């Protein structure tokens with residue numbers, strides 16, 4: 001395995017970790033892994049191929065051979081640009097279902113570790129610090145109250161011209177948290193050595209600075 005430094009940022013959905021992780025990666029000139037996108041791509045590939053989301057062997061086979069490519073901000077599945085398609089609510093739901101299947105997680109393990117390349121990697125997900133990169137130099141668990149996260153998602157949806165219900169979003173958020181936290185494999189939980197960062201009352205820039213400071217402290221820079 002490469003010994004390039006890894007910073008892991010785990011946490012529940014809509015905690016802001018994707019944005020924070022991408023900015024930290026840019027600030028350091030590191031590579032960036034959005035592991036959630038791999039689960040979303042797997043779900044999308046299954047939906048397209050007509051493979052049932054609970055067909056563990058079938059979905060794992062798709063995950064192992066996933067023709068995924070990340071190019072700047074764009075996400076490709078084969079020759080199809082699926083940047084927007086993987087963000088659809090149904091695909092997020094599907095991702096959370098296929099992510100509970102051990103064979104699917106196993107199929108994506110080495111693919112995720114392969115992103116660890118010089119000069120370093122910022123990895124965003126649920127189990128980056130606990131399972132995929134247990135030896136990461138700096139681990140962060142980013143969270144915010146379900147209400148704060150639902151409100152952020154609500155604003156995003158309204159800005160894009162979609163209709164949305166705040167109470168329904170809070171309920172969705174709590175249901176997905178519960179599923180991610182109680183599944184048997186790689187449940188969502190902070191690594192014992194992770195810095196806990198609650199962003200309920202924190203803006204993105206402060207969170208980015210807190211992660212960079214944590215990394216500098218841990219790496220002795």
Ligand code: C5P
Nearest residue numbers: 013035036037039095096099125126127
């Ligand atoms: O982060 P994002 O919302 O894109 O992830 C989609 C789903 O994939 C999550 O709800 C979670 O169930 C799953 N996931 C996971 N492990 C990861 C990243 C995402 O189980 N490392």
